[in-house]
Amino acid sequence: MKKINTQINSLILFISVKLIHITIILEWHIICYFILNLNIRKLKKIYKSSPDNKNIKVLVFPKSGGLDDLISSQKNYNKRIQYFTMPRYLTKKIFQFFLGENLNDYKYLSDDKSINKRKLLYRNFLVELLKIFKRKFKLNAIISFNLFYKSDREIQEASKIVGIKFLVIQKESVHSPIEEKIIESIYKKNSGKFKGEKVAVYSEAEKKRMVNSGIVNSKDIKVIGCPRLDLAFNYQKVKPNNKQIIYYMIENNRGIPSWLYKIYEKKYIDNFLKHKNIKKKISWKYLDKIICNNLIKFAKKNPSFRIIFKGKTGIHERSQLPSSLPKNCYFEDGGPGHVFLKSSKIVVCFNSTVVLEAIAAKRDIIIPQFKKLDNFTKQFLLKFNLEEFLVESEKEFDKKIKLFSNDTKRKKKFSNNKKKVLSYYLGNTDGNSGKKLNNFLIENLNL
Numbered sequence: 001m002k003k004i005n006t007q008i009n010s011l012i013l014f015i016s017v018k019l020i021h022i023t024i025i026l027e028w029h030i031i032c033y034f035i036l037n038l039n040i041r042k043l044k045k046i047y048k049s050s051p052d053n054k055n056i057k058v059l060v061f062p063k064s065g066g067l068d069d070l071i072s073s074q075k076n077y078n079k080r081i082q083y084f085t086m087p088r089y090l091t092k093k094i095f096q097f098f099l100g101e102n103l104n105d106y107k108y109l110s111d112d113k114s115i116n117k118r119k120l121l122y123r124n125f126l127v128e129l130l131k132i133f134k135r136k137f138k139l140n141a142i143i144s145f146n147l148f149y150k151s152d153r154e155i156q157e158a159s160k161i162v163g164i165k166f167l168v169i170q171k172e173s174v175h176s177p178i179e180e181k182i183i184e185s186i187y188k189k190n191s192g193k194f195k196g197e198k199v200a201v202y203s204e205a206e207k208k209r210m211v212n213s214g215i216v217n218s219k220d221i222k223v224i225g226c227p228r229l230d231l232a233f234n235y236q237k238v239k240p241n242n243k244q245i246i247y248y249m250i251e252n253n254r255g256i257p258s259w260l261y262k263i264y265e266k267k268y269i270d271n272f273l274k275h276k277n278i279k280k281k282i283s284w285k286y287l288d289k290i291i292c293n294n295l296i297k298f299a300k301k302n303p304s305f306r307i308i309f310k311g312k313t314g315i316h317e318r319s320q321l322p323s324s325l326p327k328n329c330y331f332e333d334g335g336p337g338h339v340f341l342k343s344s345k346i347v348v349c350f351n352s353t354v355v356l357e358a359i360a361a362k363r364d365i366i367i368p369q370f371k372k373l374d375n376f377t378k379q380f381l382l383k384f385n386l387e388e389f390l391v392e393s394e395k396e397f398d399k400k401i402k403l404f405s406n407d408t409k410r411k412k413k414f415s416n417n418k419k420k421v422l423s424y425y426l427g428n429t430d431g432n433s434g435k436k437l438n439n440f441l442i443e444n445l446n447l
Contacts (some may be wrong), residue, residue, distance in 0.1 A: 044081035050080030066145025066171035067355040069227040073434035095151035098122035103415045104263045105148045126158035141165040143385035156196035166196030173206040176255035181272045187213035202226045203427040225433030226426035232360035233431030244306045246344035248354040250288040255380040275376040299326040364410045365389045
């Protein structure tokens with residue numbers, strides 16, 4: 001039944017995309033509304049109706065990570081917010097009709113008069129559309145998970161004009177030192193001011209970047225921490241499988257600002273580098289290959305262990321591993337990674353927020369490095385400063401796995417250094433961010 005529903009929803013979305021441009025050309029706002037409405041679904045995990053029928057209707061533009069934050073909080077605290085989702089693909093299509101591919105998430109400001117004129121046309125269309133949403137759907141608020149998404153920028157302002165609150169729970173805040181410098185400059189010079197109601201961020205560091213750059217007023221931004229990290233804190237109470245290893249496969253460009261090369265000239269990005277090396281290209285691909293090979297070798301020698309290679313949808317593929325794997329090795333693509341964090345005692349990861357989740361869950365962590373990094377390469381590493389987790393040789397890698405799997409009594413201390421890292425990046429050191437997000441929603445939805 002679930003598969004049939006998914007197929008029906010996909011068909012509705014396909015037809016909607018084909019029709020939506022016609023409604024814009026003919027300025028059929030009401031027909032556009034009905035088409036969009038056909039794609040709206042209850043967010044059943046956290047949907048609630050109050051007995052007195054004084055409900056608040058909130059439309060969520062879903063995005064992985066951010067949606068996990070919202071669900072993590074509201075499944076425990078929601079009393080009368082009716083949450084709905086609508087595919088972000090639809091708002092992207094409306095945006096593309098007016099503005100094509102002329103703008104980017106992290107470069108929204110433009111000096112081109114024709115582009116700015118089209119922004120205004122897009123906003124005016126949204127105003128008329130949102131008026132209908134407010135009248136017919138009784139929409140009170142919209143939630144997005146990044147204030148820089150280009151298709152959302154005019155929705156922010158149109159919502160304010162109509163009287164619908166536009167809230168952002170900012171899910172992007174974990175960057176390497178070099179990315180932090182670049183991003184703050186982009187915030188200041190190329191992004192434009194936030195036009196919605198309020199923003200919630202994970203950390204004081206991200207709040208400071210946004211306020212200093214002038215994109216958000218200090219009164220309109222609140223630090224709540226990362227709500228989905230609450231779940232990792234709860235895993236401290238769960239006894240994991242001593243012989244289960246989870247390897248969160250490395251993203252080749254994690255911490256490297258190459259994702260910005262599509263938007264800005266490489267010369268502009270390279271100006272922010274403290275240590276320069278024009279000829280050297282950075283990628284963590286070599287390290288991922290070494291780790292995979294070592295884990296497969298370990299699996300062959302130790303068949304009682306279960307080893308999971310956790311990939312990320314759109315980034316990792318089964319083909320990155322040998323076609324024939326030992327029976328105790330498994331590749332998992334997509335879905336939330338915390339499911340495996342719960343059951344695994346040993347976590348292998350590198351330059352990733354998974355390190356922070358594993359710290360909160362009090363799991364044994366291995367951060368393989370395997371070769372000395374020069375100063376140029378080090379500036380792309382997240383500032384974890386957790387030398388106790390580093391493994392610098394393949395021999396030490398095997399030794400640590402065996403040590404951790406046999407060690408069932410050692411209590412892991414929640415050191416000040418670990419708290420400092422969690423606080424800096426995710427603003428959550430006590431597993432209480434879900435409640436803070438709920439308070440943010442109560443305050444701004446007038447509950």
